[in-house]
Amino acid sequence: MDIRDNLDRVLGSIRRACRQAGRPEDAASLVAVTKSWSPEAIRPVLDAGHRLYGENRVQEAQGKWPKLKALHPDIRVHLIGHLQTNKTADAVALFDAIETVDRPKLAAAIAREQERQGRQVDCFIQVNTGEEPQKSGIAPAETASFVRHCRSLGLAVTGLMCIPPADQEPTPHFAFLAKLARDRELHHLSMGMSADYAAAIEQGATYVRLGTAIFGPRNAPRAPESG
């Protein structure tokens, strides 16, 4: 499987999905999810000029992205996995966006670290749209007050993120997240993975997070939120 071909195909179908939804072709950006992949595996995507990546674990990201960012300063990396509060300093130092802000204690830790490091990262609030007990994310009913709380702490909250329940039709979850974002005047929606990104774009995704569609199956599969 040729990774460069996969990338081109995926970028083409993202543009097509945008057009079909009556949105500008570039309305949805690709977050290439590189968890479990080595810098060598990522190379064809970097060489193609792609600059937006996603990782789900702080430590793994620390092992590859600082070196690659030194070579390509325009690289942006989003944290898309659960963030333990004790890793907040590392996360604020490394990532350009944290897509998984999901609890007051973490919001406070990010605010503290931003202050201490003199650095600001974009924040997405992760919403547990399926209200699954085992899944991270703020409850839908608490989203509005949590967004206000995060902003009062100085967090740059730019959007919402969700991971719909694996066993359900994702479209209603995407539509629901889009409505929550509209109500809060949040411009970004991170939703849609390899299996369902066209549906997410139709519902207004501005970021889709794709790993398998570009790199193929991960050898040692990890739960989406292993941190």
Ligand SMILES: *Cc1c(COP(=O)(O)O)cnc(C)c1O
């Ligand atoms: C791994 C992961 C993805 C990418 O999943 P694929 O099915 O490989 O496209 C997207 N979002 C999150 C939060 C993930 O952990």
